Amino acid sequence: xxxxxxxxxxxxxxxxxxxxxxxxxxxxxxxxxxxxxxxxxxxxxxxxxxxxxxxxxxxxxxxxxxxxxxxxxxxxxxxxxxxxxxxxxxxxxxxxxxxxxxxxxxxxxxxxxxxxxxxxxxxxxxxxxxxxxxxxxxxxxxxxxxxxxxxxxxxxxxxxxxxxxxxxxxxxxxxxxxxxxxxxxxxxxxxxxxxxxxxxxxxxxxxxxxxxxxxxxxxxxxxxxxxxxxxxxxxxxxxxxxxxxxxxxxxxxxxxxxxxxxxxxxxxxxxxxxxxxxxxxxxxxxxxxxxxxxxxxxxxxxxxxxxxxxxxxxxxxxxxxxxxxxxxxxxxxxxxxxxxxxxxxxxxxxxxxxxxxxxxxxxxxxxxxxxxxxxxxxxxxxxxxxxxxxxxxxxxxxxxxxxxxxxxxxxxxxxxxxxxxxxxxxxxxxxxxxxxxxxxxxxxxxxxxxxxxxxxxxxxxxxxxxxxxxxxxxxxxxxxxxxxxx
Amino acid sequence: xxxxxxxxxxxxxxxxxxxxxxxxxxxxxxxxxxxxxxxxxxxxxxxxxxxxxxxxxxxxxxxxxxxxxxxxxxxxxxxxxxxxxxxxxxxxxxxxxxxxxxxxxxxxxxxxxxxxxxxxxxxxxxxxxxxxxxxxxx
Numbered sequence: 001x002x003x004x005x006x007x008x009x010x011x012x013x014x015x016x017x018x019x020x021x022x023x024x025x026x027x028x029x030x031x032x033x034x035x036x037x038x039x040x041x042x043x044x045x046x047x048x049x050x051x052x053x054x055x056x057x058x059x060x061x062x063x064x065x066x067x068x069x070x071x072x073x074x075x076x077x078x079x080x081x082x083x084x085x086x087x088x089x090x091x092x093x094x095x096x097x098x099x100x101x102x103x104x105x106x107x108x109x110x111x112x113x114x115x116x117x118x119x120x121x122x123x124x125x126x127x128x129x130x131x132x133x134x135x136x137x138x139x140x141x142x143x144x145x146x147x148x149x150x151x152x153x154x155x156x157x158x159x160x161x162x163x164x165x166x167x168x169x170x171x172x173x174x175x176x177x178x179x180x181x182x183x184x185x186x187x188x189x190x191x192x193x194x195x196x197x198x199x200x201x202x203x204x205x206x207x208x209x210x211x212x213x214x215x216x217x218x219x220x221x222x223x224x225x226x227x228x229x230x231x232x233x234x235x236x237x238x239x240x241x242x243x244x245x246x247x248x249x250x251x252x253x254x255x256x257x258x259x260x261x262x263x264x265x266x267x268x269x270x271x272x273x274x275x276x277x278x279x280x281x282x283x284x285x286x287x288x289x290x291x292x293x294x295x296x297x298x299x300x301x302x303x304x305x306x307x308x309x310x311x312x313x314x315x316x317x318x319x320x321x322x323x324x325x326x327x328x329x330x331x332x333x334x335x336x337x338x339x340x341x342x343x344x345x346x347x348x349x350x351x352x353x354x355x356x357x358x359x360x361x362x363x364x365x366x367x368x369x370x371x372x373x374x375x376x377x378x379x380x381x382x383x384x385x386x387x388x389x390x391x392x393x394x395x396x397x398x399x400x401x402x403x404x405x406x407x408x409x410x411x412x413x414x415x416x417x418x419x420x421x422x423x424x425x426x427x428x429x430x431x432x433x434x435x436x437x438x439x440x441x442x443x444x445x446x447x448x449x450x451x452x453x454x455x456x457x458x459x460x461x462x463x464x465x466x467x468x469x470x471x472x473x474x475x476x477x478x479x480x481x482x483x484x485x486x
Numbered sequence: 487x488x489x490x491x492x493x494x495x496x497x498x499x500x501x502x503x504x505x506x507x508x509x510x511x512x513x514x515x516x517x518x519x520x521x522x523x524x525x526x527x528x529x530x531x532x533x534x535x536x537x538x539x540x541x542x543x544x545x546x547x548x549x550x551x552x553x554x555x556x557x558x559x560x561x562x563x564x565x566x567x568x569x570x571x572x573x574x575x576x577x578x579x580x581x582x583x584x585x586x587x588x589x590x591x592x593x594x595x596x597x598x599x600x601x602x603x604x605x606x607x608x609x610x611x612x613x614x615x616x617x618x619x620x621x622x623x624x
Contacts, residue, residue: 046497073497075606075621099601099623136596137564137589194562205599206624245561248601248623252554255605260543272546272605416495417598417624446597486599 005044009033015469018064019053026270027056032064033071034403034469036461042414043071051078054270058083059278060090062344062351066403068358069465070412070457074098076273079357080412084404085279087339087350091267092284093276094254094291096354097337101250101291102298103208103242104175104333105381106306107392109228110313111325112235114214118437118481120316121212125439125482127312128210132305133202135443135486140201142304149197150185156296157303165307167327172370174331175360178299183292189253192290196246196297201304205443205486207451208241210309211383212482213390219474223376223394227329229476236478237313237326238390239305240383242335243298250294254287279352288337288352295336302331329392330379332359334409342404353404361395361407361472369395380472384411384459386440386451387433389479391463398470407472408463411456420455421446433483442485451485491519494619500598501607501621509545512616513552514570517584520553521567523598523622524560530568530594532585540580546608548580549618553603556584560600564589600624 009017012032017040019031031052035043043049048071055077056065062084071080076095085091117124133140142160144152151159156179158171171177185193203210215234218224229236243250261277261284262269269275277283310326317324337354344351362369362378369378377394384390388411399405415423426445429452433440442448466472494501502519506512521527538555542548559565567586574581589596601623609619 073499075499075604075623079498136599137591191558191562195558248561249558252557252602256542256547256551256554259547259605272608275605413498416497416500418493418495418500444596 003041003044005040005049008049015465019049021056024053026268027053029056029061030064031056031067033067034465034471035069035071036465039069046073048073048078052081054274055081055083057268057270058085058091058093058274058276059267060085062086062349063404066406068408069462070357070408070410072412074356076271077356080408081356082354082358082404082406084342084351084353087279087352090279090352091276092279092287092337092352093274093354094251094258094287095273095275096356097251097291098335098356099248099251100242100335101247101294102333103335104298104302104331105383106239106302106331107329107381108237108306108309108326109329110235110237111323112317114233114235114481117212117235121439121482124212124312124316125441125484127316128309129441129484131308131312132210132484134204134484136205138202139198140304142201144197144200146193149193152200152300153185153188153293153296154183155179157299160300160303166303170303170328173328174299175333178303178331180292180295182289183296184289185293187286187289188250188293192246192249192253195249196244199244199246200297200301202244203241203305203486204244205447209386209483209485210305211238211480213238213478213480215476216479217477219476223475226373226376227379227392227475228327237309238381238383239302239309241301241305243294244301246297247294250290254290258283258287291337295333299331330381332381334359340405342400351404353406355406357409358406359409360405361399362405363395363397363400380407382408382410382459382463385453385456386480386483387436387438387453388459389477391459391474392476393463393467393472393474396470396473399472403471407466411459411462413455414457415455417450420452421449424449424452424454438480438483440483440485447485490515493519493523496621499621500624501619503617503619506616509610509612509616510572510575512618513549513575514572516549516553516618516620517556517567517570520556520600520622523600525566525594525596527568530566531587532569533587534565535583535585536565538582538584541578543578545577545610548578549610549620550603550605550608552580553620557600557602566594598624
């Protein structure tokens with residue numbers, strides 16, 4: 001019997017599946033899912049097709065409502081969704097960014113090898129766990145007052161680097177140079193600020209983590225060299241976190257506010273969580289100004305954590321930062337809306353590109369990427385789950401043409417947290433990981449089961465699809481040897 | 487009503503269905519369901535209370551705002567609530583007194599971080615008592 005989705009989608013090729021505009025009345029554009037055939041049944045079962053179709057209702061949406069291969073069912077927008085709207089007559093939707101604004105990933109290199117780190121991994125993981133606040137309800141070690149928080153919100157990671165948390169060079173290899181323009185703290189509620197002050201410099205809980213990893217495959221050695229990755233066995237540090245309670249509150253505030261804007265501007269939506277307002281309306285502009293504050297908060301947060309990670313390595317290995325070569329490779333956002341230009345119907349259009357669980361993937365030569373990567377393209381950092389691997393990839397021209405300069409962001413859940421917890425015990429997960437040479441320290445043992453490999457799609461399958469479809473290309477793979485989690 | 491609420495698990499999020507003889511009780515049980523996701527309510531004592539007054543454009547928004555206010559109080563002030571007295575509730579206005587205590591890491595095991603209540607699949611069903619459904623981003 002054919003699967004139910006087979007009657008709906010048009011197969012474009014092995015990695016591209018179109019949901020026609022006729023699928024649901026009210027869609028302004030078709031949908032497009034980047035996936036393998038074997039993934040589609042699961043995507044269908046959890047109703048994510050419907051969500052891709054619902055996003056196609058947004059006024060001013062252009063091209064197609066896109067889904068990356070790590071798509072999974074979200075609220076309103078699917079996770080792994082990309083939608084671009086014209087700024088002249090289109091909308092911006094906080095739900096198209098998500099609650100964890102600028103949840104993202106930062107990657108640091110080291111000069112260390114697996115052989116040097118393995119004997120000290122227990123000590124290193126313990127030191128990282130002590131030095132980096134993590135877990136539900138944790139508070140940061142960095143103290144900011146209200147005035148200083150406003151500076152964080154407008155200046156981004158530069159502010160905290162000036163306080164001694166990191167190197168000036170870190171800013172260069174950071175999306176938006178760690179500071180999104182247009183941030184206005186006056187557009188952020190006092191509630192968001194109250195949540196933000198104590199949580200700056202915390203990893204958080206859930207799927208957020210810091211990972212010590214080892215390069216185990218290099219697919220493009222020239223590009224890897226440009227990123228400071230020279231050999232298999234080289235140790236890297238990956239940080240995955242976002243804007244914490246600050247971003248959550250900004251999103252909650254604006255979903256409520258834009259719910260009213262929907263009525264004011266007479267917008268017809270199939271799901272209230274898609275609440276939006278014209279990009280150029282006061283409500284739309286205010287959201288973007290508040291979102292930029294949350295993006296800057298998140299970059300500052302990752303900057304603090306990177307600083308404490310560096311400190312921990314210095315302490316455990318008794319070498320200077322310079323000797324350790326702990327430079328930042330790149331930092332990317334996974335949940336964000338950006339104003340970018342693309343050719344639409346032969347004309348240059350300014351668009352608001354919503355990436356919710358998707359990574360910007362600009363090609364070589366793009367003006368918005370740092371000089372050192374001009375010839376190779378923008379690094380794309382794709383974390384997997386704790387037990388498998390993560391990937392370093394690059395943006396491509398195909399991404400510019402087909403996916404508004406976007407690609408996948410991670411593995412994508414396939415199992416609910418409760419189902420994972422029911423089928424696995426945290427202690428068993430820790431033992432399995434230890435048997436595979438991965439040392440884990442978590443604030444809560446339950447969170448280990450929730451985030452076990454079994455709960456996720458295989459990140460390799462996800463990354464291979466984006467590679468074969470051409471919207472990003474693989475450079476290297478790394479496997480974890482030490483993980484800290486909230 | 488035999489039970490106060492059910493938890494419904496989704497791939498990346500978690501939903502609750504809360505029951506009540508009337509809408510006030512369903513709203514109170516939705517709040518209880520929220521805190522049951524965060525910690526074991528049996529470990530929480532009623533040592534303080536907080537009054538909450540909210541307005542929203544409609545009943546569904548009021549439900550989301552109510553739960554988001556409680557998430558805010560947990561995240562910003564570290565308070566876990568376990569009992570909710572809703573003293574006034576109409577389409578656009580809610581008044582409640584919520585009882586609980588401050589988080590004590592020795593006493594309370596925090597289970598799940600709840601980011602926010604969403605409007606996705608939000609339902610208020612008033613046939614035969616009251617039933618409300620809310621999806622949380624966790």
